[in-house]
Amino acid sequence: MKLNERGLLVIISGPSGVGKGTVRKALFEMEGHDLVYSISMTTRPQREGEVDGVDYFFVTVEEFEKRINEGKFLEYAKFVGHYYGTPKDKIDEQLAKGKEVVLEIEVQGANQVREKAKDGVFIFIAPPSRNALYRRLLRRGTDSKTSIKNRMDKANREFPLAHKYDYIVVNDEVRNAADRIMAIIRAEHAKTRRSIYKYKEMLEVE
Amino acid sequence: MKLNERGLLVIISGPSGVGKGTVRKALFEMEGHDLVYSISMTTRPQREGEVDGVDYFFVTVEEFEKRINEGKFLEYAKFVGHYYGTPKDKIDEQLAKGKEVVLEIEVQGANQVREKAKDGVFIFIAPPSRNALYRRLLRRGTDSKTSIKNRMDKANREFPLAHKYDYIVVNDEVRNAADRIMAIIRAEHAKTRRSIYKYKEMLEVE
Numbered sequence: 001m002k003l004n005e006r007g008l009l010v011i012i013s014g015p016s017g018v019g020k021g022t023v024r025k026a027l028f029e030m031e032g033h034d035l036v037y038s039i040s041m042t043t044r045p046q047r048e049g050e051v052d053g054v055d056y057f058f059v060t061v062e063e064f065e066k067r068i069n070e071g072k073f074l075e076y077a078k079f080v081g082h083y084y085g086t087p088k089d090k091i092d093e094q095l096a097k098g099k100e101v102v103l104e105i106e107v108q109g110a111n112q113v114r115e116k117a118k119d120g121v122f123i124f125i126a127p128p129s130r131n132a133l134y135r136r137l138l139r140r141g142t143d144s145k146t147s148i149k150n151r152m153d154k155a156n157r158e159f160p161l162a163h164k165y166d167y168i169v170v171n172d173e174v175r176n177a178a179d180r181i182m183a184i185i186r187a188e189h190a191k192t193r194r195s196i197y198k199y200k201e202m203l204e205v206e
Numbered sequence: 207m208k209l210n211e212r213g214l215l216v217i218i219s220g221p222s223g224v225g226k227g228t229v230r231k232a233l234f235e236m237e238g239h240d241l242v243y244s245i246s247m248t249t250r251p252q253r254e255g256e257v258d259g260v261d262y263f264f265v266t267v268e269e270f271e272k273r274i275n276e277g278k279f280l281e282y283a284k285f286v287g288h289y290y291g292t293p294k295d296k297i298d299e300q301l302a303k304g305k306e307v308v309l310e311i312e313v314q315g316a317n318q319v320r321e322k323a324k325d326g327v328f329i330f331i332a333p334p335s336r337n338a339l340y341r342r343l344l345r346r347g348t349d350s351k352t353s354i355k356n357r358m359d360k361a362n363r364e365f366p367l368a369h370k371y372d373y374i375v376v377n378d379e380v381r382n383a384a385d386r387i388m389a390i391i392r393a394e395h396a397k398t399r400r401s402i403y404k405y406k407e408m409l410e411v412e
Contacts, residue, residue, distance in 0.1 A: 001334060001376040003376060184389075184396060
């Protein structure tokens with residue numbers, strides 16, 4: 001029995017190349033969960049095959065900027081002329097339905113989210129060593145040498161930010177990391193500050 | 207990979223009749239854990255078949271009182287003329303070895319432990335309702351009506367103390383409760399404050 005019926009906002013972050021996406025995928029493949037992705041909002045044109053409200057929420061620049069001014073994003077950024085953001089209201093709807101909303105996000109984006117979502121569960125995915133991260137970036141084979149160097153430099157600046165997170169999970173083995181994140185989600189629901197309201201109601205405690 | 211190599215002190219508490227012992231037993235029956243019981247220290251005479259250091263640590267009254275004065279108990283109490291206590295040094299030895307030390311204890315004892323073990327993980331086991339607890343006490347059949355009334359009165363005084371704990375776990379189904387406690391233990395190891403030291407060492411972060 002779960003005393004906290006509201007879903008959790010779970011932020012999975014960490015340096016690029018650490019395997020956030022793989023871990024998130026393994027997490028969603030596990031059984032018996034109520035996880036959903038956070039769907040981003042963007043001003044970039046909808047591509048063929050993309051579905052509004054599934055792949056992205058597609059909006060106009062005016063609409064996006066109006067939402068910025070209304071503080072309706074947990075975080076947003078502009079890439080090559082287009083806005084991308086995480087819409088707070090859409091997430092709140094899911095949380096109210098008891099869904100755990102998973103946000104897989106870069107370290108800088110997570111910093112923005114932290115300001116606005118005090119109640120989120122912030123998980124830093126760490127590589128088992130710097131070398132392991134470097135080898136991962138090499139293995140991808142998609143980046144030039146300069147780009148790999150830049151990513152490593154960025155990672156080295158991001159490593160010390162782990163202390164801002166609630167949890168640190170080492171991605172030594174994808175399955176282990178996903179298991180641990182699932183345990184964190186289960187444990188967080190049992191946290192006293194999340195369950196005390198329902199507990200008091202259940203036992204009629206003043 | 208576990209970043210925190212030290213074991214956790216896990217305090218399982220809650221009103222009498224809530225099923226602490228059953229939950230703890232189910233927990234120990236689960237696979238792949240490193241749980242150990244905390245062994246109490248007592249001044250009561252050793253009975254036949256009891257092994258010193260297994261069932262209890264048997265000591266003299268002088269020894270016990272010396273330890274009290276030295277602050278070497280997480281908690282202690284006197285029942286029918288004999289001392290019983292939870293020896294801090296013995297627990298520390300186990301924690302240093304990476305064992306999770308489980309303390310199954312009454313709410314009053316847990317209050318004492320809280321003062322001395324800031325780093326412990328405090329879990330309150332709650333019944334799914336007051337009625338469920340009452341039925342459980344009745345079903346035991348070991349207590350007189352007066353005694354059951356006394357226990358319910360005590361439970362009613364203890365329910366509001368749940369807010370002092372880190373987690374509230376409802377014992378609606380023993381297996382569920384044990385699963386959730388195991389998740390709490392896994393999650394606690396990933397807590398940033400417990401893992402940051404090893405993390406920094408691993409990534410050579412300043």
